[in-house]
Amino acid sequence: MGLFGTNGVxxxxxxxxxxxxxxxxARSLGKYMGGxxxxxxxxxxxxxxxxxxxxxxAGALSAGLEVIDIGTxxxxxxxxxxxxxxxxxxxxxxxxxxREDNGVKLIAGDGTEFSRxxxxxxxxIYFAKNFVPAEWQKTGDLREDFSANDYYIRxxxxxxxxxxxxxxxxxxxxxxxxxxxxxxxxxxLRRLGCEVITINAQPDGTFPWRNPEPTPDVLGELTDxxxxxxxxxxxxxxxxxxxAVFIDENGTFIDEEILLAMVGKHILxxxxxxxxTPVSSSKRLLDIAEENGVxxxxxxxxSINVARKMMEIDAVYGGEGNxxxxxxxxxxxxxxxxxxxxxxxxxxxxxKLSEMAADVPKYSNSKTKVRCKDLAGTMESVKxxxxxxxxxxDTTDGLKxxxxxxxxxxxxxxxxxxxxxFAEAEKDERALQLMKEGxxxxxxxxx
Numbered sequence: 001m002g003l004f005g006t007n008g009v010x011x012x013x014x015x016x017x018x019x020x021x022x023x024x025x026a027r028s029l030g031k032y033m034g035g036x037x038x039x040x041x042x043x044x045x046x047x048x049x050x051x052x053x054x055x056x057x058a059g060a061l062s063a064g065l066e067v068i069d070i071g072t073x074x075x076x077x078x079x080x081x082x083x084x085x086x087x088x089x090x091x092x093x094x095x096x097x098x099r100e101d102n103g104v105k106l107i108a109g110d111g112t113e114f115s116r117x118x119x120x121x122x123x124x125i126y127f128a129k130n131f132v133p134a135e136w137q138k139t140g141d142l143r144e145d146f147s148a149n150d151y152y153i154r155x156x157x158x159x160x161x162x163x164x165x166x167x168x169x170x171x172x173x174x175x176x177x178x179x180x181x182x183x184x185x186x187x188x189l190r191r192l193g194c195e196v197i198t199i200n201a202q203p204d205g206t207f208p209w210r211n212p213e214p215t216p217d218v219l220g221e222l223t224d225x226x227x228x229x230x231x232x233x234x235x236x237x238x239x240x241x242x243x244a245v246f247i248d249e250n251g252t253f254i255d256e257e258i259l260l261a262m263v264g265k266h267i268l269x270x271x272x273x274x275x276x277t278p279v280s281s282s283k284r285l286l287d288i289a290e291e292n293g294v295x296x297x298x299x300x301x302x303s304i305n306v307a308r309k310m311m312e313i314d315a316v317y318g319g320e321g322n323x324x325x326x327x328x329x330x331x332x333x334x335x336x337x338x339x340x341x342x343x344x345x346x347x348x349x350x351x352k353l354s355e356m357a358a359d360v361p362k363y364s365n366s367k368t369k370v371r372c373k374d375l376a377g378t379m380e381s382v383k384x385x386x387x388x389x390x391x392x393x394d395t396t397d398g399l400k401x402x403x404x405x406x407x408x409x410x411x412x413x414x415x416x417x418x419x420x421x422f423a424e425a426e427k428d429e430r431a432l433q434l435m436k437e438g439x440x441x442x443x444x445x446x447x
Contacts, residue, residue, distance in 0.1 A: 003126055004119045006302045006414030008105030010094045013048035017094075017102045022052040023059035025104050026090060028125040030063020031132050032118070037087035038066040042078040042148065044093040044180040044240040047205035048102045052092045056104065057142060060090070064134030066141045070148040072203060074180040074241035075105065076335035077152035083111030083331060085145075093180075096213040096238035099206060112311070112332050113304035153188045159330040160341045164348040166193030172344075173197045173234040173247075175222040177212055178204035181241030185337050192344060197225055212239030216253040219245075227251040233343065233353055237336045242303075243323035244336030246343065248353035257282040257321040261360040263339070264317050266346045268292040273316035276309045278302070279400045280409055280422055281321045287361045300397035301411065307332040364428040366435035370419045370442045375412040378419065381445035382410060408434040410442060419446075
C-alpha cells in the first residue's frame, strides 16, 4: 500500500499519522524541491494539528526550505496563499474524516493539489528515507504570516458579483462544524452584506457537536434554523472547508450531485466551454453539457484529477458530487466558501435554491461498499468478467458499465480496504438492481 491516498495521507492521529510521519513527509518534500524554496504550512482545527504542524515545520527546515507558518486555515485558503506567496504548501488536515483522525496534504506551487506524479516522487523518497539534511547554516528560515484567511476572503469577493449580492441582504444560516471554515465563511458572508446566523462556528478540534462530515443526519439543527428564521439558505462545511453542502429556503437538503449539476447549468448559460467531473458523478451533468452543446470530460476520482484536467483543456467549470466544486476564475481547487458565494450570486438574479434544484434532470442513485482484503486481485477478476460480457465499459477509474437505462461503477477505495459500488438510473428500483448486480459480482471474486 502506498503512502498517499485519493487526497493526501490520513488516519488516526498519533497512531498512523505521527509527528515522525509528518516530519519525514516534509523532509521528503524538501529533497524533492532540491533543498530550496519556500513552503507555507497550515492546519485545520483538529487538536493534534499543532503537534503535526510543528513536526512538518521541523522537517522542512531541516531540509533547507524556508517556512511560512500560516496557522489555522481552510485548505482552499492555504492553496490560495501558496499560489501567490510560496513554492509549495503542506496542510495538516483529515478533511471530513472523524475527529480522531488527521492527515498530511501537499500543495503545488500553483496552488493546486500535488500531482499524482509529484506524490509518487515524494513517496519514493519517503520510503527510501533518502533525505538530504541541509548544512547547519542552511537549515531554513521560519516566519509567521496569519493574513492568509483575509487574503482568501478578499479573493472570493473579487471573483463574484459582490455588489449584486450585497443589495439582496440575504439571510444565511451557517454550520461550520467547529472546523477551519469557522475562521472564514461567516466573515465572508458578512462582507457580502448577508445577515448571518451561526452555529458550531467556534474553532474546536474536538468537534463537540458533530463529526466533521456534514451529512444530512447531523444537520437537523441547521435545518430548523433555516425554517424558523426564514433564511434564504443553510450551508454547512467539513473540517477543512474545501467542501460545502446546502439546505434550501424550505429546509430541504440539496443532494450534492444535484448541487454539482444545478451550478453547472447556470454557469453554462453564461459561459460556454468544456466541463470536467469524475466517473463517479451523476449523468445529470452530462445531460446539461449536451443541452448546452459542450464537452464533458470524465476523470478518475479525486479533485486533483478534476483540477488538472480543467487546467489542461481550459474548462469553465468542474467538480465532484460531494460538494467540492471548482471555479477557475478563482482557483483550481475545490472550495466550499466559493461555492456559497457563487450560489448567492446566482440567487441575486431572483431565483431560489429550491427552484435551481428542481431545474436539473432527475435520476435515482444507489451505493454500497464491500470490505476486501485483496483489492487488486478482486478488481482484476471482476474486470475480466465484465469485459467478457459488457460492450460499453469505461476504465478511467475502476469499471463503469454503461447500460441504456443507467450505469454502475465498481472501484477500489484510495483510502480504505473496500470496493465501492455506485449505480444510477431513472427509477429507484433499477438503480438498486444495478447496484446489487455490481455487489454480487464483487462478492463472487472477493476471497
